[in-house]
Amino acid sequence: MAHTYDVAVVGGGPAGSTCAAFCAESGLKTLLLEKAIFPREKVCGDCLNPGCRPILDRLGLTEGVLTLPHSKLAEVEFIGLRGQSAKFALNANEHGEIAVKRSQFDHLLLQHAGECGAEIRQNAAVTSIERGWRIRVGDECISAKKVVAADGRNSTVARLLGLLPSSKKDRVALQTHLPLPRDFGNRVVLRFLPDGYCGMSSVGNDQLNLCLVGKPHHIDALKKWAEAQFAIAPDHSWRTITPLARRAIAPAHENLFFIGDAARVVEPFTGEGIYYALASGELAARHLIAHSPPADYAREHALLYRDRLWVNEIAKRAVMQPRLGSLTLDLLRLNPAVLRFLTGKIVGNALR
Numbered sequence: 001m002a003h004t005y006d007v008a009v010v011g012g013g014p015a016g017s018t019c020a021a022f023c024a025e026s027g028l029k030t031l032l033l034e035k036a037i038f039p040r041e042k043v044c045g046d047c048l049n050p051g052c053r054p055i056l057d058r059l060g061l062t063e064g065v066l067t068l069p070h071s072k073l074a075e076v077e078f079i080g081l082r083g084q085s086a087k088f089a090l091n092a093n094e095h096g097e098i099a100v101k102r103s104q105f106d107h108l109l110l111q112h113a114g115e116c117g118a119e120i121r122q123n124a125a126v127t128s129i130e131r132g133w134r135i136r137v138g139d140e141c142i143s144a145k146k147v148v149a150a151d152g153r154n155s156t157v158a159r160l161l162g163l164l165p166s167s168k169k170d171r172v173a174l175q176t177h178l179p180l181p182r183d184f185g186n187r188v189v190l191r192f193l194p195d196g197y198c199g200m201s202s203v204g205n206d207q208l209n210l211c212l213v214g215k216p217h218h219i220d221a222l223k224k225w226a227e228a229q230f231a232i233a234p235d236h237s238w239r240t241i242t243p244l245a246r247r248a249i250a251p252a253h254e255n256l257f258f259i260g261d262a263a264r265v266v267e268p269f270t271g272e273g274i275y276y277a278l279a280s281g282e283l284a285a286r287h288l289i290a291h292s293p294p295a296d297y298a299r300e301h302a303l304l305y306r307d308r309l310w311v312n313e314i315a316k317r318a319v320m321q322p323r324l325g326s327l328t329l330d331l332l333r334l335n336p337a338v339l340r341f342l343t344g345k346i347v348g349n350a351l352r
């Protein structure tokens with residue numbers, strides 16, 4: 001007879017792998033279901049916020065991450081519509097902000113969850129779920145006492161349970177890796193464009209991560225801008241994702257936890273999504289291991305975001321209206337201490 005898992009984690013991104021690793025390590029019979037086959041790339045700026053470091057330490061993965069090809073980012077630059085810019089130096093060391101390809105970072109985390117004792121199934125898309133819990137993957141029906149939805153911003157678990165908020169007409173992101181332009185250096189650049197914004201960061205010594213974000217009807221214009229700027233062929237294939245923002249989902253339900261983007265999506269401009277994925281994955285694992293009431297996880301999940309979600313909200317307002325965002329940059333350039341404070345709220349000690 002098929003056995004029942006203590007925990008079934010749906011999605012093997014940073015949130016799911018972190019949660020599965022801690023659950024399995026504590027002795028819970030843990031299954032992780034991932035629809036893709038790793039390594040796989042992902043629409044992301046590839047930047048790891050310094051807040052990830054203590055969680056990677058607790059996972060025992062810091063050294064592993066630092067052996068992957070990565071950039072230690074030495075500068076963050078904001079560029080307005082007229083080319084006006086504000087720059088801040090970052091501490092370019094392993095405690096600072098680094099950039100690493102998601103294919104490699106996510107694969108390392110997934111493998112680690114397996115090494116901690118989680119059963120990992122790839123190429124295993126969840127297609128139906130019934131309370132109780134009975135989860136369908138292909139022809140197989142899997143039983144679990146608790147489910148963790150870690151399946152990203154378009155969470156299938158949330159959709160199947162009627163919990164996914166509508167996000168019609170939201171913005172679209174395009175992402176690609178390109179050869180690193182000469183003289184780009186180890187930095188992250190956030191640039192307002194008339195039709196959206198663009199994020200660029202060096203990844204390793206030889207790659208540039210390029211993200212474009214805009215409304216669906218502006219995406220072609222953004223792409224044309226990037227093609228001219230970086231000599232990209234018109235038939236270049238971009239990765240794409242939508243929505244960029246949507247309402248949050250209550251993170252705790254009876255025997256059901258939402259973590260990472262599945263629970264709450266933050267504006268990518270500040271490059272914090274992976275941090276929240278790791279942190280909420282670890283938090284959910286702690287509550288699963290302790291069998292605490294759902295309300296306890298919900299309360300601590302809210303606290304996780306409380307300190308700096310407001311900075312992310314400001315960033316979101318700025319990028320939703322690039323002209324206004326660029327004007328705000330003008331004002332902040334007159335008063336750099338404010339922009340420095342806001343940047344420091346996000347990157348913490350990495351700011352020099």
Ligand SMILES: Cc1cc2nc3c(=O)[nH]c(=O)nc-3n(C[C@H](O)[C@H](O)[C@H](O)COP(=O)(O)OP(=O)(O)OC[C@H]3O[C@@H](n4cnc5c(N)ncnc54)[C@H](O)[C@@H]3O)c2cc1C
Pocket residue numbers: 010011012013014015016033034035036042043044045046047048049124125126127150151152153155156157173174175211212213241244259260261262268270271272273274275277
């Ligand atoms: C343009 C852009 C730039 C960004 N830049 C940054 C950045 O520089 N730094 C940063 O920290 N964050 C950034 N983010 C945010 C970051 O990418 C996310 O916050 C992060 O990936 C969330 O991790 P997660 O594990 O919650 O979800 P995901 O990484 O989305 O992982 C979800 C996993 O679930 C799997 N899955 C989905 N459906 C199913 C199913 N039905 N069955 C089984 N598995 C399923 C998927 O295949 C995927 O592997 C950016 C986002 C965007 C859009």
